[in-house]
Amino acid sequence: MIQFPKIIQGGMGVGVSNWRLANAVSKLGQLGVVSGTALDALFVSRLADGDQGGHMRRGLDAFPFPEMARRIWQEYFVAGGKPVEAPYPLTPVHQRKDVRKAIELCMVSNFVEVFLARENHTNPVGINFLEKVQMPHMASVYGAMLAGVGYVLMGAGIPLHIPGVLDLLAAHHEVEYKLSVTGAPSTQDTQMHFNPADYAEGPLPLLHRPKFLAIVSSNTLATTILRRATGRVDGLVIESPTAGGHNAPPRGKLQLNENGEPVYGVRDQVNIAELRTLGVPFWLAGGYGSPEKVREALGQGAAGVQVGTAFAFSRESGLRGDLKDALLIHATTGTGEVFTDPLASPTGFPFKVALLDGSYSDPEVAAARTRVCDLGYLREPYNAPDGSIGYRCAAEPVANYVAKGGKVEETVGRKCLCNALLANVGHAQRRKNDVVEPALVTIGDDLNTVVQFLAPGQESYSAADVVASLLSKVAVEQEVEARPITLTA
């Protein structure tokens, strides 16, 4: 018999839902989810900062292939941390056929994050990926599975192929994954391959196939994923456009309101009665971070809710302390503002941005930033004139993007989310002349409501405060059902 969590602490990349936050939530019997996005770059940055607390080292010591762990440690660990003004080392930028080091970094960093999130309790932990960031997928999922991840959650695209990949990887079999390449003819080979045997440097542990939850925004997508996925889909997270992070674009022609934000209409509303007929558990996300909304979701037949914004401000989250404090002050006075930016993300998806002076949301800061693309997670693979696969990002230097066949109008308003999101969690890249990459905080429309979790006289709250509050209006018998989470293999 399977009992599902009532609360999923949503994946929040890069590094906002880190191992510490997911550990705290899972320990309480709800589902803690680490973000798997850009974990390789984040991991290397933590090692360059001297591995404060020794947590990365503890995870590396548990990795099943010690030689691989040792190679990475030797290359990237800086005892005592790099000088503040020194740049972070760069990881190899992902491509269709990744170099070995890129794959090893994905395996190891995803292993360590999940290992640490699972420490000192026996409840499941999940990992979140964005379908759009395809190239690191297979090695990352495998690394997370080596650490015993219980759930894989994926949205920002239609992750039809991941369920089948999970089935095969659980048996350490070779997998392939079709890379979306703009303009590629159907005859072009765009498959990516990953064979665990090529990386096994010792005996292989027994693996379990994690549960797979697809994050979708409409009934149509829910039905499509259940019908066409290459393997079992164990449930759905239904995310509305008030949620933090990337949002699904509105259906139909894009219309903007007077502030320049996408307008969502009745066609974007989800029919919950229909969801109940699909035969899989579902969780509602986007503005469900209050006890009333949790009760409402359960009353509508949902297994529970997925919440991000409330957890992003908890003490355990990876969001930088100064950013948390500044936004909490805004929230306390009811003056926090969130803008659904239709242009910022190179993915082309609307992206929620907290307006904060001095951050990249500030037009002056954005205008002053020199474009550079050195992390490349959001690069779009495209069919180059010579038939090879090229890579471009609408936030890279404009001339480079245009030289790669990109349209100049596509570059307008784009922001380098890769560098900004690493800055959000304390690893801002340092450039020449003391230039520091700016932060750009993403958060849900619910920003101002997080004050509900602050006890009188307190300036911060914990993940446990959020969980206790969210469950406070759930009928006692339902709450007891929710813990612990029991999974049968």
Ligand SMILES: Cc1cc2nc3c(=O)[nH]c(=O)nc-3n(C[C@H](O)[C@H](O)[C@H](O)COP(=O)(O)O)c2cc1C
């Ligand atoms: C800081 C932040 C980062 C997020 N990053 C991701 C992400 O990397 N992948 C993802 O699927 N969802 C992401 N989300 C969405 C959350 O997982 C969750 O679905 C959403 O926050 C729920 O709505 P709420 O913000 O109203 O609680 C992010 C949300 C926030 C607040």
